Amino acid sequence: MSRLLRVSRATLRDWRDRKAAEVDPAGCPICANGRPAAGPYAHLLGLYLGDGCLSPGKKQVYALRVACDNKYPRLIDEVEASIRAVHPTRPVHRAQAIGYISVVSYWKHWPCHFPQHGHGPKHLRDIKLTGWQRDIVIEEPGLFLRGLFHSDGCRVANWATRRVAGELKRYEYPRYQFSNESADIMALCQWALDLLAIPWRMPRHNALSVARREGVAALDRHVGPKS
Template sequence: MYDDEMRATARAAMAGGESLNAISKRLGISRATLRDWRDREGSRPFPSDCPRCTNRQPPTSSYAHLLGLYLGDGCLSKHRKDVYALRIACDDAYPRLIDEAEAAIVAVHPSRPVHRVQAVGHTSVVSYWKHWPCLFPQHGPGPKHQRRIELAVWQRQIVAQHPGLFLRGLFNSDGCRVANWTVRTVGGVRKRYDYPRYMFSNESADIMALCQWALDLLKIRWRMPRRNALSVARREAVTTLDEFIGPKS
């Protein structure tokens, strides 16, 4: 994989009349690759082109979903030659969520394969690309809850367009839909009352604030039973959230 600077250097040399053989020897790029770059000039973007580096938007709906997954159970790790691995950890109890994570990654970066790496109790959905940090500028050393997590302006714009899909990623990572119950006295008789609610837990106050913001965009009422847990329990709020998330199984 060659970076944009190397491509630009090769293209400039070809435009200046330098032979493919000379460019190949000087830059260490095969003549077949050079011919491909030359012949495809002005046609569709190269598979490894980064939307952020080429002033394009990633597919907004899939990216909103993937951003939620990344902030919940995702990470980036650097490998050789400045290639990064995006890993989304998915509980093996919910195979549908593994499929959804893979589909979101493929939609955002369709030109490279996505791998499933089995671990104890979970599957990591993995994709390798030099430009993942461009799409996730929140990447940095240490756990997310120990550093500042802020969305770039372009990321906030995408979430504002698709808050439900962003919440789907967050809740499918660090949330759940559970059945709760309470006891009420009606007409002097104590009765059990069952109701569903959504819970979202995260140690990062910044990520929690992003979840709250997305819920506010959808006018979904929430409360904080404790500092690292958010609850959505009102009937109309749960009904609205069901349109975007629903049970994991």
Template sequence: MYDERIRAVALAAIGAGESLNSISKRLGISRAALREWRDRGERPARPSGCPRCGSGSLDNPSYSHLLGLYLGDGCLSRHRRDVFALRIACDDAYPRLIDEAETVVRAVHPSRPVHRVQAVGYTAVASYWKHWPCLFPQHGPGPKHRRAITLTDWQQEIVAQYPGLFLRGLFNSDGCRVANWTTRTVAGRLKRYEYPRYMFSNESSDIMRICQWALDLLTIPWRMPRPNALSVARREAVTCLDTFIGPKS
């Protein structure tokens, strides 16, 4: 099995008049394969299924969700023949989130299988494709918080269409819904009150700004108790987030 680059080099040599025997020795290709390529000529390139550089279509709602998961707990790694692995790390304590991650990866790239790779304390939901970098141009060497993370115009358009799904991905990866408490003096007595709030934590200031922007799209108030932590605590804001995020499970 020869890759397309070697095939192109061999066809160029044949077209230049080099003998099959010489090409076979120089490139390590069998003469039978060279004769077949010579006689059949250049085969038409198969259309790419990539929604960005080919003829594929993109499930925008699922992509918005997956983009949030990727910015939180996702990564791309390069393998042989320019194939990239998309991996979403999911805590084993939340099996529903693992199922959900697999569902959205499959919806964005339905033509290939999705794998679950067990690790210590978490499951990596993985999919292999040459075109994952087309869909996640934020990919680069090193941790995300050590490089610039910005959304392209087309990504911003999708998130603006489906901000709730994007936030679901972010909060399901690097966020949580917790119960807080406070005390107040009522009629001279100290009373304890409990209330829910959402927290999102991320070391990347760029990803934090993207999260803030998505919350602003839905007019959900937020505050920053720490530079790497965002809080949504107002009752009406928590109620809004409950409609499309909710507790992890």
């Protein structure tokens, strides 16, 4: 074989004895009719729908970018951890911009994981989940909501006044707000809240509020304030 192929015997022995790589760095579970880890992916999907995007580069390699405000270092760490869990064989970078950090990862198969990718802003195109994506959100609705609310939502202290015994008193209470111009993404947020039986209302067409005590307590367990 060495003479026939004009390859040294040492090289042939190396090919014969070398152990196969345990992980294919370019391996894609979607292309292999599988799916990524449910928890990290549900979280990353929510982040992508809020503050994420895919950018094509050379040789059909895409950059996944998730923008995070500098004020929330724990959120930045969580974004990086979820990206690493979904694609553990590639490095994750942090790119400082004015007022925010982009958490970036390069891979040819990011479009397989986020088929919602397309031209133009998300609110100007259809955003529909595939069957395997819906299955993952059904399994992990809390982590999906964590990604959504930590991108385009917040936990705030609201207040109201009430007259008690003739005296006007002010009451403060926490609530969660989620804002998005995409009707499709808003519907996904509503659906995930319904999966957890969390009551919500729509004060505006692009704004969702969770203010009832039991709903706020549930989101505190699954989402919590950004930090």
